[in-house]
Amino acid sequence: xxxxxxxxxxxxxxxxxxxxxxxxxxxxxxxxxxxxxxxxxxxxxxxxxxxxxxxxxxxxxxxxxxxxxxxxxxxxxxxxxxxxxxxxxxxxxxxxxxxxxxxxxxxxxxxxxxxxxxxxxxxxxxxxxxxxxxxxxxxxxx
Numbered sequence: 001x002x003x004x005x006x007x008x009x010x011x012x013x014x015x016x017x018x019x020x021x022x023x024x025x026x027x028x029x030x031x032x033x034x035x036x037x038x039x040x041x042x043x044x045x046x047x048x049x050x051x052x053x054x055x056x057x058x059x060x061x062x063x064x065x066x067x068x069x070x071x072x073x074x075x076x077x078x079x080x081x082x083x084x085x086x087x088x089x090x091x092x093x094x095x096x097x098x099x100x101x102x103x104x105x106x107x108x109x110x111x112x113x114x115x116x117x118x119x120x121x122x123x124x125x126x127x128x129x130x131x132x133x134x135x136x137x138x139x140x141x142x
Contacts, residue, residue: 020105027101030054032076037098044098045089049080052098058089 028037032053037044043055061073062084072081085091113123116135124133
């Protein structure tokens with residue numbers, strides 16, 4: 001607890017555990033093609049309806065005959081009519097929030113390779129056939 005202008009106030013710290021796969025599927029996946037956004041062909045583009053679609057899906061939609069004729073696509077999520085910018089699908093703004101989340105996930109993602117308890121400088125190896133983790137310098141199996 002801490003005092004605030006003569007009043008007692010308590011500070012609570014709340015933690016949340018999030019399943020990485022669920023988070024990625026929910027926020028970092030294009031709802032149209034179900035691929036994870038990236039900084040290249042699957043770049044997250046923000047539509048005027050506030051939904052996000054990957055650049056590759058937008059480029060594919062842009063080639064449909066009715067879209068070529070009208071210059072308008074339907075948002076695949078809410079079906080709102082969206083005018084394609086004069087620069088084409090590349091000119092849709094990038095989704096700043098999605099890009100921030102991708103950056104955050106990239107920074108947080110670490111490969112964790114355990115070390116041998118006997119040879120502490122040696123990383124353990126994994127045998128897919130045996131489904132065992134082992135040290136190449138000793139008989140230690142984990």
